[in-house]
Structure formats: structure tokens, C-alpha cells
Amino acid sequence: MAIQTVSTTPFDDQKPGTSGLRKQVPAFQQPNYLENFIQSTFNSLNDYKGKTLVLGGDGRYFNRPAIQIILKMAAANGVGKTLVGQGGILSTPAASCLIRKYDAFGGIILSASHNPGGPEGDFGVKYNVSNGGPAPEDVTNAIFENTKSISEYKIIDTEDIDLDTLGTAQVSEMSVEIVDPVADYAELMEELFDFDKIRQLLQGDFSMCMDSLHAVTGPYAKDLFEKTLGAKAGTVTNGEPLEDFGGGHPDPNLVYAHDLVAIMFSDDAPDFGAASDGDGDRNMILGNNFFVNPSDSLAIIAANAMLVPGYKDGLSGIARSMPTSQAADRVAKELGIDCYETPTGWKFFGNLLDADKITICGEESFGTGSNHVREKDGLWAVLFWLNILAERQQSVEDIAVEHWKAYGRNFYSRHDYEGVDSAKASELMKGLQSKLSDLPGQKLGDYTVDYADDFSYTDPIDGSVSQNQGIRIGFTDGSRMVFRLSGTGTQGATLRLYLESYEPDAAKHGVDPQEALQPLIALADEVAKIKTLTGRDGPTVIT
Numbered sequence: 111m112a113i114q115t116v117s118t119t120p121f122d123d124q125k126p127g128t129s130g131l132r133k134q135v136p137a138f139q140q141p142n143y144l145e146n147f148i149q150s151t152f153n154s155l156n157d158y159k160g161k162t163l164v165l166g167g168d169g170r171y172f173n174r175p176a177i178q179i180i181l182k183m184a185a186a187n188g189v190g191k192t193l194v195g196q197g198g199i200l201s202t203p204a205a206s207c208l209i210r211k212y213d214a215f216g217g218i219i220l221s222a223s224h225n226p227g228g229p230e231g232d233f234g235v236k237y238n239v240s241n242g243g244p245a246p247e248d249v250t251n252a253i254f255e256n257t258k259s260i261s262e263y264k265i266i267d268t269e270d271i272d273l274d275t276l277g278t279a280q281v282s283e284m285s286v287e288i289v290d291p292v293a294d295y296a297e298l299m300e301e302l303f304d305f306d307k308i309r310q311l312l313q314g315d316f317s318m319c320m321d322s323l324h325a326v327t328g329p330y331a332k333d334l335f336e337k338t339l340g341a342k343a344g345t346v347t348n349g350e351p352l353e354d355f356g357g358g359h360p361d362p363n364l365v366y367a368h369d370l371v372a373i374m375f376s377d378d379a380p381d382f383g384a385a386s387d388g389d390g391d392r393n394m395i396l397g398n399n400f401f402v403n404p405s406d407s408l409a410i411i412a413a414n415a416m417l418v419p420g421y422k423d424g425l426s427g428i429a430r431s432m433p434t435s436q437a438a439d440r441v442a443k444e445l446g447i448d449c450y451e452t453p454t455g456w457k458f459f460g461n462l463l464d465a466d467k468i469t470i471c472g473e474e475s476f477g478t479g480s481n482h483v484r485e486k487d488g489l490w491a492v493l494f495w496l497n498i499l500a501e502r503q504q505s506v507e508d509i510a511v512e513h514w515k516a517y518g519r520n521f522y523s524r525h526d527y528e529g530v531d532s533a534k535a536s537e538l539m540k541g542l543q544s545k546l547s548d549l550p551g552q553k554l555g556d557y558t559v560d561y562a563d564d565f566s567y568t569d570p571i572d573g574s575v576s577q578n579q580g581i582r583i584g585f586t587d588g589s590r591m592v593f594r595l596s597g598t599g600t601q602g603a604t605l606r607l608y609l610e611s612y613e614p615d616a617a618k619h620g621v622d623p624q625e626a627l628q629p630l631i632a633l634a635d636e637v638a639k640i641k642t643l644t645g646r647d648g649p650t651v652i653t
């Protein structure tokens with residue numbers, strides 16, 4: 111098995127976004143496209159030779175061929191051992207768990223997360239570092255720099271490896287171990303949560319529906335909920351990972367998880383519903399006819415953490431991404447701990463978690479997690495809610511309503527305008543940027559602008575600075591609107607508008623958030639000219 115050195119020329123579009131490199135499948139199928147990115151990744155790393163790599167993906171179209179290529183390239187580049195999930199399957203949080211548990215130098219996760227899959231769908235590659243978390247910006251920048259000048263890559267010319275049989279094989283000098291994708295992750299979950307209590311809950315008259323959206327969590331959810339925790343067979347729906355996610359959009363929100371939403375908002379809805387995304391790091395939590403906004407979910411998880419064995423000693427701190435609502439800040443204040451505000455993307459939580467500044471963190475985009483791994487973790491959040499429900503013996507809705515009563519309610523919504531013309535989207539953002547310096551002190555409708563800026567973050571641990579992370583306009587009453595362009599889409603641009611206002615009066619907590627936020631929604635359109643510039647009447651997705 112000889113190492114081949116193949117000449118190649120750079121592609122100019124391999125800059126990783128919010129979470130890895132995402133492109134449509136045909137882009138990844140261009141000769142040398144994947145190879146260039148993988149070689150650039152190895153080129154940018156020091157000190158990995160002879161060490162362990164974790165490799166797997168969410169099972170979408172092109173997962174298997176990509177794994178074969180990466181195995182042969184890893185061997186040619188001197189990796190000592192690669193752990194691969196059986197069938198090429200690893201959820202993002204499970205990959206993070208394996209990297210940490212087996213002291214791997216890093217991991218390659220093949221996923222475009224919540225983006226659709228299939229031959230015309232999206233594919234993606236993420237590189238995670240030795241703490242199990244997404245590569246920070248200095249690493250992704252180094253990879254990108256390498257992609258611009260790459261001239262050759264190394265690969266071993268050999269047969270494909272059998273990905274479906276557990277056990278060890280050899281690619282040249284590198285050993286390949288095909289591992290059970292679920293076992294280590296399930297073991298970690300059992301250390302954190304009170305499985306006996308959850309089992310009692312699930313075996314009683316409590317009813318639950320978990321929609322895996324034909325994405326990666328199917329095998330994990332069936333093992334945990336149905337096999338280990340005794341939930342009824344059929345509790346997990348759409349539990350077979352499919353290469354095209356059954357034609358759906360593996361995004362657990364109110365629009366794309368429509369089947370689950372229909373069940374949970376019906377007359378005989380179950381007590382609890384949940385869904386997860388393509389690669390298993392996101393979660394949506396629903397009660398009987400009730401939606402838990404992800405920002406509230408983070409706050410409720412933090413406020414109830416001491417009911418859960420893994421967190422019974424309390425939290426060191428909490429972090430949320432900048433556009434996430436400030437509900438978690440109120441919990442941190444009450445607990446007397448710090449709350450950090452980071453840019454969008456899980457990579458910004460890594461340093462805070464490693465330094466034990468925070469225990470729990472989350473994003474408004476259906477992502478919650480903790481120091482147990484270095485990725486957001488969909489099924490962890492579902493188990494967390496089940497543990498809270500088992501302890502408190504109340505409905506999901508009652509828990510949320512009591513939370514608002516105690517802390518006040520942060521009305522919150524995100525409006526996504528997907529697939530907008532890129533030039534128009536950047537015109538919109540530039541227009542806003544040009545107004546920022548004049549806005550503070552101005553009256554806009556009934557609001558007075560307190561601050562207006564483009565969010566910049568200085569990492570408190572390593573001092574690195576990340577600029578232009580979203581435009582914020584905050585008002586003197588504490589409400590705010592945030593404008594960002596997505597860094598995960600592959601077609602045109604996606605504009606995200608985030609809206610938040612605070613209501614201390616419990617008598618007003620029952621209002622529909624779209625209604626409560628209506629004045630801000632109208633103002634956002636006026637300030638940013640969204641309808642005029644995008645040519646859209648309204649958002650594609652409202653959360």
C-alpha cells in the first residue's frame with residue numbers, strides 16, 4: 111500500500127463558516143474538492159502523527175464515500191489510529207464524547223447539520239480539536255489559508271474498508287477501529303441523569319414522542335428511551351437515518367418538524383415531545399400544546415440544574431450566544447454566578463468550558479449543552495427535561511409558566527429570511543452599519559435607542575477578538591433587535607432577525623410572542639428596509 115502524492119490546484123471557496131465547510135453535494139463531488147480540504151486540515155495541524163482521530167457523520171448522502179477517502183488520507187498523513195462509528199454514523203455530540211474519552215487529537219465530523227441532504231442537498235465537514243469542540247477561529251483560519259495554496263495531497267491506494275462490522279482493520283500503518291456509535295455516549299448520559307427516576311416516569315402514564323427526523327439520533331434515541339429507559343416501542347419516530355432524511359429538512363423547529371408539531375398541538379397530544387437535527391446537536395422541546403422557546407429552555411435547564419445528579423453541586427457559570435434571549439442572565443443573577451455573552455457558534459464556548467468558567471451554555475437556535483462534551487447536545491437536553499419532569503411532576507407548560515412568574519418573561523422570536531439574494535442582503539447590512547453611529551439617543555416609534563453596534567467579542571481566556579458578529583440595536587427599556595447573516599447556508603443569503611422584549615408582569619405573560627413583539631417587528635422593517643430589499647412579504651421561518 112504505497113502512499114501516493116497527487117497534484118492539485120486550490121479552490122477559492124473553502125472558508126469554513128459558523129460550523130465547518132458546507133456546500134451542496136455536487137460541489138463536494140468535484141475532483142479533489144474534499145481531498146484539498148482534508149489535506150489542508152492536516153497541513154495546518156502540528157503534532158498529530160501516530161495519534162488517534164475520531165471520524166463519523168450524520169449518515170447523509172456522500173457520508174460513506176467521504177469516510178473512505180478520509181481514512182486513506184489519514185493513513186497517508188501519518189495518523190496512528192482512527193475510530194469510526196459503525197456504518198459511518200456518529201452524532202456530533204457522540205463524536206465529541208469519543209474525542210475526549212479516547213484522548214484523540216481531534217475529529218472529523220461529516221455533516222451539514224440541519225441543512226437538507228441527498229444528491230442535490232448539502233454536505234459538510236467540521237474539524238474538532240482535542241477538547242472535543244469545534245475548531246476555534248485560529249485553526250479554521252489556518253485551514254483556510256492552506257486551501258488557498260495547496261498543491262498536492264497524500265492518499266493511500268487501497269481497497270475500501272468495511273464500515274459495518276465492529277472490530278479493527280488496518281490501512282497501511284494506521285489501525286481503524288469500527289466502534290459502536292451509541293455505547294460510550296449512552297454511558298455518559300447515564301452518569302449525568304437519574305435514569306431510575308426517568309424510567310419510572312416513562313413507564314407510568316406519561317406519554318412522549320421523540321422525532322428523529324430520519325437523521326442521526328434515531329439509533330441513539332431508540333437505545334436510550336425505548337431500550338434503556340423503558341419508553342413504549344414507537345416513542346421514537348422517523349428513527350432510521352436516511353441519506354436524504356426522507357426528503358425532509360432535518361431542522362427541529364416549528365416549520366420543518368411539522369409532523370411532531372401536529373401531534374403535539376392536537377387534542378390528545380402526548381405530555382412531552384422532542385426533535386433533534388441532522389447531526390443530533392440541536393433539540394426542540396414541546397409540551398402538550400406548548401412550545402418551549404430554546405432561549406427559555408436554556409434558562410429553565412439552568413434554573414433546575416440542581417435537580418439533576420450530574421449538576422447537583424451547582425453551576426460555575428452560564429453562557430449564551432449574543433442573539434439568545436437574556437432569560438438565562440436572570441437565572442445567573444439569581445444564582446449569583448457569571449453569565450457570558452459570546453458570538454454565534456459553539457466554538458466560542460470551548461475556552462469558557464475548558465477553564466470551568468461555565469457549566470451550561472446555549473444558543474437560541476435550538477442548541478443547549480454543558481461541560482460533559484464540547485458540542486451542543488440534542489438528546490442531552492431531552493434527557494435533562496425528562497429528569498426535571500420526573501422530579502417536579504408538573505407539565506412542561508406549568509414549569510415554563512412558573513419560571514416566567516419567578517423571573518419575568520423575555521418575549522423572544524427569530525425571523526429567518528432564507529435564500530435571499532446575496533447582494534441585497536449585504537446592502538441591507540451595510541445600510542444598517544452606516545446608521546449605527548447616529549442611532550444612540552434617537553427615538554424610534556415608542557422606543558429610545560440605548561446602544562447600536564456591530565457585536566465584537568474578546569475571549570476572556572485567550573484574548574482573541576472576533577468582530578462583526580451581528581448588528582445590535584438596544585433600547586432603553588431593555589428590548590433589542592439583532593440582525594445577522596447566516597454562516598451555515600449554501601444558497602444565497604439567509605437574514606436572521608432576532609427580537610426580544612422583557613415583561614415582568616405575570617398577568618401579561620400569556621400573550622403570543624409575535625403579538626408582544628409586534629412593535630419591534632414593525633420597527634425592524636422600518637430601520638432595515640427588510641421587505642423592500644428582500645422583496646419578501648414575511649419571513650420563511652418564525653421561531
Ligand code: VG1
Binds near residue numbers: 224391
Ligand atoms: C446557525 C445557528 C447557530 C449555530 C449554527 C450551527 O448558524 O444560528 O446558532 O451554532 O447554525 O449549528 P448561522 O450562522 O446559520 O446563524 V448546527 O446544528 O447547523 O451545527
Ligand code: CO
Binds near residue numbers: 387389390391392
Ligand atoms: Co446540528
